[in-house]
Amino acid sequence: MSGSSAFVISNILPYLCGILALLLLWQYHQKQVLTGRIQSIDIFDRSGIRIYVFATPDDGQICKACWEANGMVYLPSQVANKDFVPRSGPCANSGRCTIVMAGMYGAWLEARNVVHRLRAAGRTGSLKLSAQELSELLKGNWEQSVSAATDRLAVLMLAALSGEKKNPEAAINAYRLAIREAKEVHDLPLVVPAYLRLAEVLVNMSRTDEALALVQEFEERYPREGRTRPYDPTETQRGLMAIKKSRLKTASVGRRA
Numbered sequence: 409m410s411g412s413s414a415f416v417i418s419n420i421l422p423y424l425c426g427i428l429a430l431l432l433l434w435q436y437h438q439k440q441v442l443t444g445r446i447q448s449i450d451i452f453d454r455s456g457i458r459i460y461v462f463a464t465p466d467d468g469q470i471c472k473a474c475w476e477a478n479g480m481v482y483l484p485s486q487v488a489n490k491d492f493v494p495r496s497g498p499c500a501n502s503g504r505c506t507i508v509m510a511g512m513y514g515a516w517l518e519a520r521n522v523v524h525r526l527r528a529a530g531r532t533g534s535l536k537l538s539a540q541e542l543s544e545l546l547k548g549n550w551e552q553s554v555s556a557a558t559d560r561l562a563v564l565m566l567a568a569l570s571g572e573k574k575n576p577e578a579a580i581n582a583y584r585l586a587i588r589e590a591k592e593v594h595d596l597p598l599v600v601p602a603y604l605r606l607a608e609v610l611v612n613m614s615r616t617d618e619a620l621a622l623v624q625e626f627e628e629r630y631p632r633e634g635r636t637r638p639y640d641p642t643e644t645q646r647g648l649m650a651i652k653k654s655r656l657k658t659a660s661v662g663r664r665a
Contacts, residue, residue: 518548
């Protein structure tokens with residue numbers, strides 16, 4: 409083999425290896441589609457967040473306006489509107505209701521159906537899911553979809569809100585995950601509600617020391633001093649945690665006396 413031929417081969421070899429890798433990747437993708445693990449359209453359409461789900465905990469303390477909005481789903485274009493309001497009216501508890509706006513891509517079957525319905529809703533850019541529809545959405549095969557990593561914390565958080573009474577331990581784990589692992593911008597709005605709900609669940613389970621430690625962690629993570637950052641707690645939320653801290657300290661002292 410001449411030197412010029414060897415030079416040509418050495419130059420094109422990386423490209424040939426790249427083409428071979430792409431062919432193998434495509435074959436793997438096709439196999440996953442055929443086995444039903446992912447849908448063929450998913451790989452071509454995952455640009456970011458496609459839906460926002462408004463949710464509240466089922467604890468009997470939510471005002472009528474917030475509770476009636478539970479299960480509302482919105483397009484990102486609606487949420488980005490400066491005049492966007494997720495409820496039909498203001499919170500009757502002066503902002504003391506815990507609410508969540510969970511952003512998801514939604515690549516699994518049930519979520520894609522919601523996306524299609526939402527886009528078909530036209531100018532409203534919103535629709536209301538019934539309790540059953542929301543449950544079916546969260547119980548869908550999201551873990552096998554290509555958006556699993558993107559949607560994981562949002563799905564777990566939404567499931568925890570509706571399942572605090574039936575499975576408090578699962579809710580506790582989900583809230584701790586949101587607090588610990590939320591790093592992406594679309595997950596950051598989950599953190600403060602996760603603190604609020606986790607504290608409430610721990611109190612309800614009489615886990616006073618854990619709840620008190622959590623409130624103290626909350627205050628350290630969100631000090632009042634310094635500049636305000638996006639998704640920092642509101643003054644109302646800070647006040648709620650301060651009241652809870654005072655009550656927990658009193659209960660802790662009484663228990664040790």
